Amino acid sequence: xxxxxxxxxxxxxxxxxxxxxxxxxxxxxxxxxxxxxxxxxxxxxxxxxxxxxxxxxxxxxxxxxxxxxxxxxxxxxxxxxxxxxxxxxxxxxxxxxxxxxxxxxxxxxxxxxxxxxxxxxxxxxxxxxxxxxxxxxxxxxxxxxxxxxxxxxxxxxxxxxxxxxxxxxxxxxxxxxxxxxxxxxxxxxxxxxxxxxxxxxxxxxxxxxxxxxxxxxxxxxxxxxxxxxxxxxxxxxxxxxxxxxxxxxxxxxxxxxxxxxxxxxxxxxxxxxxxxxxxxxxxxxxxxxxxxxxxxxxxxxxxxxxxxxxxxxxxxxxxxxxxxxxxxxxxxxxxxxxxxxxxxxxxxxxxxxxxxxxxxxxxxxxxxxxxxxxxxxxxxxxxxxxxxxxxxxxxxxxxxxxxxxxxxxxxxxxxxxxxxxxxxxxxxxxxxxxxxxxxxxxxxxxxxxxxxxxxxxxxxxxxxxxxxxxxxxxxxxxxxxxxxxxxxxxxxxxxxxxxxxxxxxxxxxxxxxxxxxxxxxxxxxxxxxxxxxxxxxxxxxxxxxxxxxxxxxxxxxxxxxxxxxxxxxxxxxxxxxxxxxxxxxxxxxxxxxxxxxxxxxxxxxxxxxxxxxxxxxxxxxxxxxxxxxxxxxxxx
Numbered sequence: 001x002x003x004x005x006x007x008x009x010x011x012x013x014x015x016x017x018x019x020x021x022x023x024x025x026x027x028x029x030x031x032x033x034x035x036x037x038x039x040x041x042x043x044x045x046x047x048x049x050x051x052x053x054x055x056x057x058x059x060x061x062x063x064x065x066x067x068x069x070x071x072x073x074x075x076x077x078x079x080x081x082x083x084x085x086x087x088x089x090x091x092x093x094x095x096x097x098x099x100x101x102x103x104x105x106x107x108x109x110x111x112x113x114x115x116x117x118x119x120x121x122x123x124x125x126x127x128x129x130x131x132x133x134x135x136x137x138x139x140x141x142x143x144x145x146x147x148x149x150x151x152x153x154x155x156x157x158x159x160x161x162x163x164x165x166x167x168x169x170x171x172x173x174x175x176x177x178x179x180x181x182x183x184x185x186x187x188x189x190x191x192x193x194x195x196x197x198x199x200x201x202x203x204x205x206x207x208x209x210x211x212x213x214x215x216x217x218x219x220x221x222x223x224x225x226x227x228x229x230x231x232x233x234x235x236x237x238x239x240x241x242x243x244x245x246x247x248x249x250x251x252x253x254x255x256x257x258x259x260x261x262x263x264x265x266x267x268x269x270x271x272x273x274x275x276x277x278x279x280x281x282x283x284x285x286x287x288x289x290x291x292x293x294x295x296x297x298x299x300x301x302x303x304x305x306x307x308x309x310x311x312x313x314x315x316x317x318x319x320x321x322x323x324x325x326x327x328x329x330x331x332x333x334x335x336x337x338x339x340x341x342x343x344x345x346x347x348x349x350x351x352x353x354x355x356x357x358x359x360x361x362x363x364x365x366x367x368x369x370x371x372x373x374x375x376x377x378x379x380x381x382x383x384x385x386x387x388x389x390x391x392x393x394x395x396x397x398x399x400x401x402x403x404x405x406x407x408x409x410x411x412x413x414x415x416x417x418x419x420x421x422x423x424x425x426x427x428x429x430x431x432x433x434x435x436x437x438x439x440x441x442x443x444x445x446x447x448x449x450x451x452x453x454x455x456x457x458x459x460x461x462x463x464x465x466x467x468x469x470x471x472x473x474x475x476x477x478x479x480x481x482x483x484x485x486x487x488x489x490x491x492x493x494x495x496x497x498x499x500x501x502x503x504x505x506x507x508x509x510x511x512x513x514x515x516x517x518x519x520x521x522x523x524x525x526x527x528x529x530x531x532x533x534x535x536x537x538x539x540x541x542x543x544x545x546x547x548x549x550x551x552x553x554x555x556x557x558x559x560x561x562x563x564x565x566x567x568x569x570x571x572x573x574x575x576x577x578x579x580x581x582x583x584x585x586x587x588x589x590x591x592x593x594x595x596x597x598x599x600x601x602x603x604x605x606x607x608x609x610x611x612x613x614x615x616x617x618x619x620x621x622x623x624x625x626x627x628x629x630x631x632x633x634x635x636x
Contacts, residue, residue, distance in 0.1 A: 005201040009052040012208040016045035019208075019215050028221070028230075031291045033095035037219055040088050041211050043081050048204050050074040055201065061139035072126075072134050075141070079131065080122050083150060086157040087115040093161050096176065096218060097168035098243025111160075114153045121146045151191070158188060171246030173239060179217035186210035226295060229277045234357070237294040237302060241353040244304075244346055252305040252313045253350060255342040255359060256280075256320070261299035267333050273298035279328055279337075287316060296360040310343065310373070317341050317371060340364055342372040342381075349375040350382070358385030384439065390425040391440050395448050399424050402456040403623035406633070407475065407594060407616040410608060415633055418475040418509070418616065419457045420623045421449060437479075446479045451495065453477070457506065458499035460626060469633035475507045475537060483510065484521045489528040503533035509560065511539045523554060530555040537594065542582065558614070559586050563597020569606065583610045 019041045028034055054074050061067045090111060094100040103111075125131045131146030165172075165180050172180070190206025224236035232240075244251055264275045280301050284293055294302045305313050321341065327334040342359065344350045350359065362381040372378055394400045400423055407416040423431040440446040457474050460466065466474070482488060496503055508529060510522075526536055535557045542562040561582060568575030586593050595607055598617030607615060621632055 005055045006052065008201050008205040009048045009055060012048045012205045013045060013052070015205075015208040015212050016041050016048060019211055020045065022215055023219060026219075026221070028290075030289060032100070033092060034219065036088050036092040036095065037211070037214065040085050040092065041208075043085050043088075044204060044208055044211065047078050047082050048208070050078045051201065051204060054078075068134060068136055068139050071139060075132065075134070076122070076125065079125075079147075079150070080119065083115060083118050083122060086154060087112060090157055090160060093164050093180075096172075096180070097164050098171055098240070098247050098249065099164060099168065114156060118146070118150050118153050121149070154191065158184065158191075168243065168247055171243040173242075175217050176239075179213055182213045183210045186213070226274070226277060228274050229281050229295075230290065231277060231281045231301075232291070232294045234294075234296050237296060237356070237360075238353055240294075240304065241346075241356050245352055248347070249306075250308065251346045252307055252310065253344045253346055253356060253359075254303040254305060254313055254316065255344070256284075256301045256303070257340045257342070257364060258299040259338040259340060259364070263335055263337070264330060267330050267335060275330070279330075283323065283328075284320075287319060296357070300360050302356075302360060310345065313343050314373070317343060321371070340368065340370050340372070342378060343374070344378055345374070349378055354389075355382055355386075358382055358389070361385060383435075386428060387431055387436050387439050388443055390423060390428050390431055391436055391443070391445055391449070393425060393427075394423050394436075395445065395452070397426070399426065400449070400452055401625060402453055402460075403625055404474070404629040405616060405623040406620045406629075407614050408620055409614055411613060414470050414472070415620075415636065416473055416475065416507075416614070417471055417629065418623075419453055419477070421453050421477075422623075441479055441481045447482045447485065450477070450479055450482050454492070454495050454506075455499075458496055458501045461501045461505050462499045465630055469630060471633065473505045473507050473535070475509050477509045477539065480511060480522065483525045488525060489532065492529070492534075493532060504535065507535040507537055507558070509537040509539040510554075526555045530557075556591065558592045558594055560594045560596060560616075561612075563595075563617070566595050566597050566603060566607075570603070580610060583612060587611070 020038065023029075023034060023038050023041070026034075029038065051074070054071050057067045057071055061071060091100065094103055121128075122131055125146065130144050131150070132144055133142050134140065135142070161180075161184060165177075165184070169177065186206045187210050190203040190210075193200050193206075194203040221236070224232055224239070226233055241253075243249075258276065258280075261273070261276055264279070265271055268275060276298055277295055280295075281293070284301065284303065288303050288305070292304045294304075296302060303316075305316070307313055321339075324337050324339045327336055329335075344359065350356055359378065359381060362385045364381070369377070372381075390399070400421055403420045403422050404417045405420060407418055408414075409416060421433055421437075423433075423436055425431055437446070437449070440449050454476055457476055461474065466472075485491075493503075496506060510526070530536060536555055537558045537560050538554070538556045539560050540562045541559050542565045561579075565575075565579050565582060569579040570576075583593060592613040594614035594616060595612050596616045598604060598607065598615045598619045600619060603617075604615060604619060621629075624632060
């Protein structure tokens with residue numbers, strides 16, 4: 001048994017030394033969690049040495065008088081140091097599970113008292129022998145009630161460990177859960193084996209294996225860091241914010257955005273984004289701990305601040321704002337970083353980790369303030385980013401739906417329709433086009449949205465349901481962003497021909513607010529669409545960049561007058577003159593006219609007098625789903 005015991009201790013020594021070397025090589029000892037870990041593994045190493053000495057002297061313990069004192073001192077130091085590990089382990093668990101910042105003074109006192117009590121018992125043991133004793137003649141070791149109490153207190157801290165683990169279960173990722181469960185299992189098994197049979201000296205070996213498991217998983221942060229810079233990445237941010245929200249901890253998130261991140265590339269001629277990261281990292285760690293600083297992209301940095309009020313975060317913003325108004329230097333070139341700050345309280349302003357990333361990834365509007373604080377300032381960005389996510393979900397999960405609004409042909413006394421897209425999101429409920437269409441254009445998904453609408457309309461037309469109610473064609477909106485893409489017309493034709501739909505049954509509506517730079521490209525596209533049998537509508541006439549040039553250069557068949565012009569005609573005499581003159585001019589140019597926004601009988605009568613061709617608005621119907629649209633037209 002003596003040889004086996006020595007083997008256990010020597011193995012534990014090598015494991016402990018390896019863990020200590022690894023943690024020191026990382027050179028990240030500023031984090032409290034790592035300090036607790038290092039102290040604990042050093043205690044295990046120290047305990048292994050003391051137990052190895054005791055075990056080695058066992059064969060000669062009665063031959064030399066000094067062996068009694070050496071063995072007693074080693075056992076004394078073992079228990080005093082090993083008992084302190086209970087407290088260190090408790091605080092380590094609080095750090096890992098994210099509960100350390102929510103631990104109040106009262107809880108700290110209650111938490112510390114059991115260890116303080118057992119340490120006092122151990123410190124006075126040479127006089128009382130309440131914990132253990134050695135017979136001077138035989139040097140035989142005897143446990144007393146104090147050691148039994150130590151095991152009971154150990155069980156209390158292990159129970160605390162387990163409760164904390166399961167309390168924060170949702171906040172921990174799979175790797176951390178498995179690692180902590182392995183740790184508990186190894187410690188408990190080693191403790192129980194040695195408690196039952198003192199001759200099986202496996203407790204320290206089991207603990208060293210448990211701590212080795214921690215360093216290979218939890219304490220190994222290579223996947224959580226930009227290792228070239230030392231700053232925590234998106235994965236680390238996700239883990240820590242999951243902890244915050246799961247444990248319902250109050251905190252502040254300070255977002256720092258660099259509005260011109262390419263400035264370092266222009267100065268250095270290098271596309272290496274780490275240059276800016278190093279500048280920001282070296283500057284920010286002057287004011288906040290390294291382990292509260294994260295980088296989500298080359299231009300966005302986040303700081304977690306644990307503060308009960310926003311006074312401290314606001315003070316930090318003022319300091320950083322002044323600093324970033326000053327210059328930085330690269331290669332003897334001075335420059336400034338144009339920054340914006342956003343401060344959000346958790347969980348009042350930001351409710352979950354997804355919103356944190358939404359905020360971090362949001363692009364600030366050009367006219368945005370330099371400092372945004374609180375939900376009132378930040379709600380726009382959060383909403384914007386959540387809608388971007390809803391668009392992506394809509395395309396992948398099928399949350400989009402095409403609605404149809406009737407258009408009435410006055411001369412033919414019959415109906416057409418306009419196809420309008422709607423988004424029924426699983427998280428945001430109904431999102432309207434005026435919100436998601438501009439964002440779809442900005443993030444490059446408008447072509448997918450437009451394709452979805454066109455395919456749905458083609459499928460509807462091909463079903464022959466429209467023939468039953470006398471609908472001859474359907475209007476489909478096109479985005480200018482889509483139209484100016486290469487090979488756009490062939491793409492459209494391929495979709496329509498795939499469903500074997502007559503091209504004259506589809507009318508394309510294109511907004512008149514076309515940027516002057518896009519005129520020639522748009523003109524070519526519209527000529528091709530017109531020559532391939534499609535009818536073209538100018539949408540929203542009277543808004544945006546109204547100009548007569550677009551009327552006669554773009555091959556439009558129908559001009560769609562915006563509702564604001566119609567409603568203005570019933571608000572003032574000038575408004576009526578504007579409507580009448582626009583209709584007269586368009587008629588003289590031989591365009592057909594559709595007026596939208598028709599809601600009353602009076603408006604219908606006026607437009608009939610002006611001899612417009614088509615009417616559209618709530619007077620006939622709101623946009624409705626396909627099934628309701630068919631039923632609506634059957635009633636008419």
